[in-house]
Amino acid sequence: MAEIFDRLLIRILLTGFVCLMIYLYRYAHVLFYPTVKRQILKKIHPAENPADTLHMFSRLVGIALIFSSMTFNESSGVILSVFHFVLWGTIAVILYLVSLYIIESVVLYNFDYADEILKRKNMSYAVVSLCHSLVMAYLTRTILIEAENSLVILLVLWLYMLVIAGFSVKYYHFITKLSFNRMMIQKNLAISFSYIGYSLGAAFIISSCFDQEHYDITIYCIQVLLKTVLALIIFPLFKRGIQKIFPIKLGGDDRMSTHFESDQQSLGYGFYEGCLFLTAAILTTMIVNKIQFGTIYPFF
Amino acid sequence: MYRFFLYVILVIIYLGLAKVLSPTEFGVQYLQNEKNFSKVFKGNQLTAILIDSHATGFLIKTYYQKYRVIYGFQNVEEIIVRTSKEFAVKNIKNMGMSLYRNNENIEEIIPLPPGSLYIGNREFGQWKKIKSGKVKWTFYRVYKNIPRYLGWGTFSPDMEFYQKMRAEVSLNQPFYGPNNEFGLNGKITKEHFPHFFTEQRTKKVEFKTLFIDYFKENF
Numbered sequence: 001m002a003e004i005f006d007r008l009l010i011r012i013l014l015t016g017f018v019c020l021m022i023y024l025y026r027y028a029h030v031l032f033y034p035t036v037k038r039q040i041l042k043k044i045h046p047a048e049n050p051a052d053t054l055h056m057f058s059r060l061v062g063i064a065l066i067f068s069s070m071t072f073n074e075s076s077g078v079i080l081s082v083f084h085f086v087l088w089g090t091i092a093v094i095l096y097l098v099s100l101y102i103i104e105s106v107v108l109y110n111f112d113y114a115d116e117i118l119k120r121k122n123m124s125y126a127v128v129s130l131c132h133s134l135v136m137a138y139l140t141r142t143i144l145i146e147a148e149n150s151l152v153i154l155l156v157l158w159l160y161m162l163v164i165a166g167f168s169v170k171y172y173h174f175i176t177k178l179s180f181n182r183m184m185i186q187k188n189l190a191i192s193f194s195y196i197g198y199s200l201g202a203a204f205i206i207s208s209c210f211d212q213e214h215y216d217i218t219i220y221c222i223q224v225l226l227k228t229v230l231a232l233i234i235f236p237l238f239k240r241g242i243q244k245i246f247p248i249k250l251g252g253d254d255r256m257s258t259h260f261e262s263d264q265q266s267l268g269y270g271f272y273e274g275c276l277f278l279t280a281a282i283l284t285t286m287i288v289n290k291i292q293f294g295t296i297y298p299f300f
Numbered sequence: 301m302y303r304f305f306l307y308v309i310l311v312i313i314y315l316g317l318a319k320v321l322s323p324t325e326f327g328v329q330y331l332q333n334e335k336n337f338s339k340v341f342k343g344n345q346l347t348a349i350l351i352d353s354h355a356t357g358f359l360i361k362t363y364y365q366k367y368r369v370i371y372g373f374q375n376v377e378e379i380i381v382r383t384s385k386e387f388a389v390k391n392i393k394n395m396g397m398s399l400y401r402n403n404e405n406i407e408e409i410i411p412l413p414p415g416s417l418y419i420g421n422r423e424f425g426q427w428k429k430i431k432s433g434k435v436k437w438t439f440y441r442v443y444k445n446i447p448r449y450l451g452w453g454t455f456s457p458d459m460e461f462y463q464k465m466r467a468e469v470s471l472n473q474p475f476y477g478p479n480n481e482f483g484l485n486g487k488i489t490k491e492h493f494p495h496f497f498t499e500q501r502t503k504k505v506e507f508k509t510l511f512i513d514y515f516k517e518n519f
Contacts, residue, residue: 222321229314236307 010074014085018067021089025063028097029056033113051126052117058130062100062137066092069141088149095158096140102162103132107169110181124184127192135203139165142207146214153217160221161206164228168202175239176273178266188263190270197274201281205231208285227288234287238280248272331365331381334409337400340381345372347417348379348400349450351493353388363388367399368449370414372424376449394474395496396451396489397482411474413482414450416465418443419457427459435459451492455481 046053070092072085108128116125139161147154173180176194183191209227214220250265260266329340341348352366363383370376391399394411401408401417408417418424418439424446425439436456439446447456461478468475476483483489490497 219321222317226314226317226321229310229317232310233307233314 007074010072010078013082014072017082017086017089021067021093022060022063025059025093028093029059032097032101049118049121051121051123054123054126055113055117055129058126058133059097059100061130062096062133063093065134065137066096066141066144069144084149088144091151091154092140092144095154096137099136099140099158099162099165100132103136103165103169104129106166107132111184116184120187122184122187124187124189124192127189128184128195131192131196131199135165135199138203139206139210142210146210156217156221157210160224161210164206164209164224165202168206169199171202172198175236175277178270178273183266188266188270190260190263190266190268193267193270194273194277197276197278198281201278201284204285205235205281205288208289211289231284231288235280235284238283238287239276242276242279328364328380328382331383331387333384333387334399337409338402338407340379341367341369341400341402343369343371343374344402344404345417345423346370346400346402347398347414349396349398349414350391350394351378351396351451352496353392353395355388361385365391370446370449372418393484395484396486396493397474397476408469410469410472411483412465412469413457413475413477415446415452415457416475418446419462419465437462451488453488453492455488 044053044056067089070085070089072081074081076084108125111125116122140158143154143157143161147157172195176198178191178194180191180195206228209224209231212220212223212227214223248269250260250269260269331337331340337348346369348367348369350365351368354364354366355361356364363385365381365383365388367379367381368376369379391411396414397411398414398416399409399411401412403417403421419437420427424443425437427435428438429435436458438456447453464478465475476486477488480486481488
């Protein structure tokens with residue numbers, strides 16, 4: 001009974017630590033967004049600004065995703081395990097927030113948080129921000145697992161992941177027919193739905209590229225690059241295939257154009273693009289990761 | 301057009317990277333044809349016997365051959381090489397035969413029975429008259445294991461065999477033994493290099509049996 005109670009106590013202590021990290025995040029949020037100091041450090045009113053609520057709480061979802069990858073091994077001693085948990089938890093959250101800051105600087109460089117969220121209450125911006133939170137958390141979680149408690153490997157993989165993620169978000173402008181900046185200014189949710197599909201798909205692909213056995217970091221990095229290039233080859237094939245199987249027609253004209261006659265039309269196209277990107281990406285991960293050729297070395 | 305060009309570049313990058321990193325590129329040498337034997341098999345008094353041949357791939361096949369290399373004064377080794385389709389197909393009939401021999405830097409590439417390099421070579425053995433009156437080749441005691449490596453079994457070449465072999469060599473013709481004992485259809489080859497002839501390799505796939513086995517294993 002005492003042993004069971006002891007284990008329960010450890011679980012409660014760790015829950016408390018995670019809550020403490022989330023509490024500290026309130027202040028970290030202020031560091032990244034000093035203009036919201038007053039709102040963040042007092043009570044939050046979700047009804048007043050849903051965009052701000054979504055923007056802030058999406059970060060929490062990300063932190064929760066990251067903590068879901070942490071392990072606590074009591075067999076190596078409680079003090080050491082708690083220290084390990086605290087250290088890696090802190091490092092993971094810092095890496096997550098920094099990568100989030102970098103990726104938002106790359107994608108939303110034309111937009112200012114204070115203007116879009118606080119003044120204009122731009123839901124489109126908030127949804128794109130939600131995507132970034134989920135994507136970066138998912139990728140940080142993947143590299144935390146792959147680093148296998150090695151700080152050096154974690155830093156190398158984190159930098160590598162940032163480069164690939166940075167290129168992938170730039171690739172979005174290359175394949176979408178929607179104008180990101182213009183629709184974002186218009187607060188058009190079509191762009192956010194399209195971006196959700198794309199960014200989640202990209203996260204699945206990048207994560208699957210990192211998910212492999214590694215004995216040598218150089219070979220591992222080249223294998224990741226190889227899988228990424230393979231995904232870049234397969235993804236457009238699926239995208240084009242689905243477009244051929246389900247041809248779409250907007251309004252009276254069946255030729256696609258970036259100018260939409262109504263919000264409803266653009267929203268529909270946003271849904272279509274989002275689903276198209278996500279489906280193509282998930283199928284790409286299957287082709288890249290799940291096909292086993294057995295040993296190709298000739299043992300006969 | 302611009303996107304298509306980018307896509308082609310991506311495919312080229314992928315193929316280049318994959319080729320560099322492919323495990324088959326490490327340690328497996330490429331033997332295009334018989335002219336490249338000396339680049340792959342290095343040493344003196346050596347004979348390379350083709351003991352297996354295999355193709356991998358679904359649409360684009362890659363061909364491999366396995367050789368047993370017997371050196372006069374070193375340990376025996378088995379070497380796998382990647383080869384061209386033409387060379388692999390051409391040499392199927394030479395299974396179990398010695399395709400390359402190097403004796404004091406004199407190279408021979410005519411397919412001959414395994415051990416042809418050593419028969420008649422006084423450094424390795426001698427001709428002995430047996431009870432039946434025939435003259436047979438026997439290895440010195442120190443080389444007593446060579447016939448086992450050559451896959452001879454109870455076979456022991458006689459003078460007639462040797463003379464016929466040399467006659468074919470002088471005509472630049474392959475020699476499969478007086479009664480075709482060696483090569484793809486040779487009894488001695490089938491007995492002593494059985495891996496190539498295993499049922500698994502030669503049997504035709506019956507879809508009915510294949511599906512029945514699949515459902516038995518998985519459901």
